[in-house]
Amino acid sequence: MKYLHILLFLVVSKGLSAQSGNSLTLRDCIEYALQNNITIRQSEAAVENSDNVLNQSKAQRLPAITGFLSGNGNTGRNVDPFTNGIVTQTIGTNNMGIGLNMPVFQGNRLKNAVERDKLSLEASLTDVQTQKNNIGLQVAVAYLNVLSAEDLIEVAQKQLEVTRLQYDRTQKLVEGGALPETNLYDLDAQKANDELSLINAENSRESAFLALKRTMNAPLEMMFSVVKSEVPDPEVLQPATSSAAVYQTALGFLPEIKAGRIRMNAADRNIAIARSLGYPTVSLSTNWGTAYSSVARRAAGMTSSSRQIPISAEFQGQTIPLVINWPESSYTMENIPYFNQLGNNQNLSFGMSVNIPIFNRFNVKYQTQSAEIQKKQVDLQNKATEIQVKQNIDQAYIDMLNARKKYAATLTQAQALNKAFIAAEKRYNAGAGTFVDYNLAKTNLDRANTNLIIAKYDYIFRTKVLDFYQNKPLEF
Known part of the structure; x- marks a missing residue:
């Protein structure tokens, strides 16, 4: 279920602007997480390494230039490097030069290596995006849990407010002698239960905030609130037609599918590189050098x-x-002076070499087989990825249908229990009903309202997952 943070960002924060103070939108939370996540930094370091490898491959096509400088001292019987005569004395020599070697033809090995490393860099960039999407998904889910917890707090507050109003009403009736004082005791207990429910809801919000901070890699002492938004009404959402149609659309744009295709192309390049080991190679070279000898003399x-x-x-x-x-x-x-010798003793050479592999201990054969096996492994991994995507979509589609039915049933239940509570409240206020009946009706309604909020967010979540896999613009 990757890349979901994009969906949830559009769903939750569309039409909203960042508020002043410490209120953070989903975009703010995701950006904070992306800047502070170690896994993403590791992936970005892998991209830098891939880019470095690519630059190395490109540089292999350039000439290699080397220079050398040496100084030697010999004593005793030696060969004069200037005259090639035998002398018995101390001789000091100095040699220097520079050489250039340039590959001309390497069986397209260098070209394929550059293309392979370009593909590897592209795949690494895709991996970074995958990591960012995974982090964004975790942040989005945590953010959504905070919104859900805040809605549950509102429900708990409304429940407590209803109980308080009923308590005030009953207190007046008790003072007027219309109801026994025991009714106030029952409402005191109910009010305590509602206050406890409110505290539990607030604690759940704190836990949700803690989970969000952990996902963002934010310090515990960092204080902020989330921007409240109006999520769309589930009744206006249009679900996907079929999971098969969603899957066909997803194959065309999902990054993990794209990464698999890139790695297949890179595997083809590796096969071509392995086969090129059996081709002749051609290179050009040129060298310049000069020398100095301490025993070199001339007629003055x-x-x-x-x-x-x-x-x-x-x-x-x-x-x-x-x-x-x-x-x-x-x-x-x-x-003969030093620099005069260097000028007089210069030499320049040019050359071309052709290396023809005749028998390299079956190296080409085994290297090619290894590259073909690696390609097969990549292909199997791609198929496994496609299967996983298909299963994710199928599961998301079933979850959406189940969430839709659950939301519809919960909504019907909440509407019915609301009517039942109103009726029970009227009977209780008129003295025709017992507190037990009133409390049971209120408890059932409170539970139904809580379940309705949970079902609402769950259905929206499942629907937007499928919208993402269809690459749809999220507009409501």
Whole structure:
């Protein structure tokens, strides 16, 4: 019987405005409960988590960019990373770079994941609404109980007023000698009973207020009153034609039915994701990097000189000495500055990779079967929800018919007992009837009036439940 608070709000508070002071309408009570209910906050936190998961899925389609920076020191026999030569000295190195990897094709896995998470977010939002409706229903029922308790107080007050008037009338007759004084004793007892009934009715109202505060999660010391409203006359309400017609209408708009359909679509996406594990994947990558070495050197300057080299030559049997001036150059080496090395040692690469699954230990098969089983579970849950809705509507329809018959019978009984009481009162006042007859007639009428109020609210409640399931505007 979800979402009933909407109905009761329209029934109870239509045409009313919030009153000043501490008088609260049903809307005020529901809004207070929604703001202070922990279950709703938990559901809203679940929505935030679903939204976060959706954003993560969307981000998976973006390129992944990574950077690296490293510094190392080595001593002893090492390889010079600048010349690849073997050196025996301390070497300091520094490497840095950045890489980018972007998925191109993942078997539509990323697309289906985004669509699935969108559906999950929508379902979470529906769950929040369900929680709000449940809380609203509880508040509305508690609010309705307060209104009913206040009507019962009015009945008890009227009963006490009738007894007091009768007491005053009888007292005058006793003083005039028309009736014995014992009649006053009987009326004293009746007045005490009526006062007790009034106290019990007031206590019931306090209990109803306590239940309302608990439902609103309001502190006990919070003092307020509810806005009194004129609920519609049950005789002018038009009941639903049939429970089957109500059910067909309810299937088209109830949030729990909508949530089930959303989760079925999400289950289809999960199946598609599982199957995509068997498809090839394509990705593009690019990398840039550079390096520095503390032993990297370059020529800083050149000095030219010559060296005499004695040689000899034979000519016509004679050895002739000669001197050759051999030119030589010498270089001055210096360390290459840090940022110069970073600029000179840059490298850039591009790549594309294709991964083709050949045998993944039947992972695709079992993942797909698991997703199909989950879809079957969702489908069964949806059918169970529809059955529950159908049963709720059938029960509400039967309850409405029973409440209608009970109200009609109670109304007839109250009208008949009212006539009987008037007759008994006249006889008692004329001295032709006994107090026992008068008291019995009054007791029966008081009980009938109380039952009439209970039957009235019960019938209105049952009728508006069916109106809600038919998505009807509640106008009277």
